[in-house]
Amino acid sequence: MKSSPTRIVILTASYGEGHVQTSRALRQSFGKAGIEQVKIIDLMKEAHPLLNKISTKLYMKSTAASQFGFDYYGWSYYITRHAKPNNVWNRFYNRLGIKRLKQLIQQEQPDAVISTFPFGAAPLLCKSLNIPSFTVITDFSLHSRWLHPDIDKYYVATEELKTEMVTCGIAAQRIQVSGIPLREQFGRHALEDAPNKLSESFHKLDPDRKTVLLMAGAYGLKVINKMIRSLLSMQECQLVVVCGKNEKLERRLKTKYANEPFLRIFGFVDNIHELMLISSCMITKAGGITLSEALVLQVPCFIFKPFAGQEKENALYLAKKRIAAISNSTDELAVQLRHFFSKEKFASQIKQRIELIQKESAADFIVKDLIHTIRQLAHL
Template sequence: MNRKPRIMILTAGYGEGHVQASKALKQQFAAHGIGDVSIVDLMKEAHPLLNTISMKLYIKSAQTSKYGLDYYGWSYYMTRDTKPEGSLSKYFNLLGKKKLKQLIDGMRPDALINTFPFGSAPEIGQETGIPTFTVVTDYALHARWIHPDNDKYYVATEELKDELLAKGFAAGQVLVSGIPIRQAFAHASAGAGKSLQHFNPGKPTVLILAGSYGVLSHIEHMVHTLRKHEGSRLVVVCGRNRKLETRLSEQFAGAGDIHIFGFVEQIHELMAASSCVVTKAGGLTLTEALTMRLPIFIYKPLAGQEKENAIYFERKGMAQISSTTGELEQQIGQFLANPSLPQRMKASMASVHKGNAADTIVQDVLRTVASTLPATV
């Protein structure tokens, strides 16, 4: 019989999405009895100083974009269509390559899985005979994800598959799996959130995900504006941004229908108890809402993959985009007053959603790897 495979998942800490997708895959491998799974933040391991600087620039760009200084967005669009054989792509593919070789020599994995576009992984996989899989964690394709030596892509939509096929990949190299998220979102029910403090049935709830870095700008003004809708409640989740949590808690103390939370581990329960969500447009957050059939309102999406994600969701009728708090307030008001609108948005979500993405990916990886494992006595 064959031994159980060793899996290495490569990720990066630019936002929570890539890491959360990696954890969802590890959780699913464990459900299949595969315990030898390592998650490696390759940028942090290989280039700690560059990682620290680029992380600060990433966060700073999110904060300064509201003033028109969005260098991350500029770089995204400038490099979106670069060729894999170009000098810029070759430079990016060198990132982490030396360290990855060292890690592979030590762990001897049977599969490499990218949840961040590391071109070094398929190159080393090609050299060593280790199959390499890439999980695209957004609803838009960027050139950084594309590498001719990658064995298999897992994507969220048929449109992304068509884009990869148009770039020369074979149909068998691309699987429309959806984006992997924690199992808790698939199993959450509307009744789960009712056990949380402050909640009671029958009142529409607008959930606002302010983000760990306060990426939803003018949050106080947003809350003041949205509280105009009598008969509804606002729930604001500040993530790990303790300063924002403290400021909002003080400002809205005593407001019976405004509830402020910090980091919420069981965020799926809050989502299950909500009527809609106001959020940024990260691939994982959108997928969580999609899985929960929770209508989405996207406020001032950041240029780059978040803007492209937002455009896709709006085009499919699953989300609405606003650029001012007044526009957002109008959208929420129409949503709360018109029962047919939530129904249409939820129906659109049902038509797009791919269930059990993590399990689909894990099973496909295991099938591929099984034929390459040496037999054990």
């Protein structure tokens, strides 16, 4: 085993954008550390293309199905959440992709393998080949699939998550509280930018109004319409709606609200950090990456109808910390927002609580610690 790594493989999956974004953030930090040979591999896509196509489509459709009471993703998440490592379900998942992964490792000859998605095949195979394996958990909650006895080190978002893993039998020295890796745009330096200057340059938003950022891509047209009508009734607010890759929703909203002076509608934007910086608060779903980005930029979050599974658990964690609010109807959301805007102190109190748990430069921290850990393992 090399004492100084030069080649890294990062394993990820396309179930949502979070795992891929985390992988890219890590590759960016490895580059800054002088390690340029970093390959990101979507293992399920490489190893089981048909199964990957079906499963990713089912995952994307699960949110719509849950609205009609058929929450198959949520059911499967909670049924398997506390399963033992030798459980039949986990043994099955731990074999997925192992044949293709072995071929990829032989081809790439990495000095370490990092997983940003729970692939049991990775630590299993890496141990047999004497290659260090690492896992970056991309949520604030724990699921049994992340745990494997052969992982050399875990990187997690919070102290609470580390404590939970220790109770599951993982040695404390194998767990590092790092935060969740984010893109460079979400470094702490972003907070030093002038919000009013950004506001003026970003599509003529009014710097004298409180900006509510609505991440709308995961919600249906009917729900978004109700939200928009409710929020526009608040005299002190302006609303920015980001539809992401939901082009159909973007077209319909732009047609319907073409003459609304205090509403801006966007599709996919690559500078979402700027919109976050000028926003008083954000309405969003509860993905680990999105919430981590909001924490770094100190944006209070209102989580609307979190989807069952890790997103619901993420939402519950932040709500317990009193840095996010959960609503299950547009009426409840409107009450929460009116309460939030009623006194300036609420925003400052939330930001103070955010500072107690936020982690910055997680990707840089992980890369530095990972290189140090590889050197230690090389001398054992």
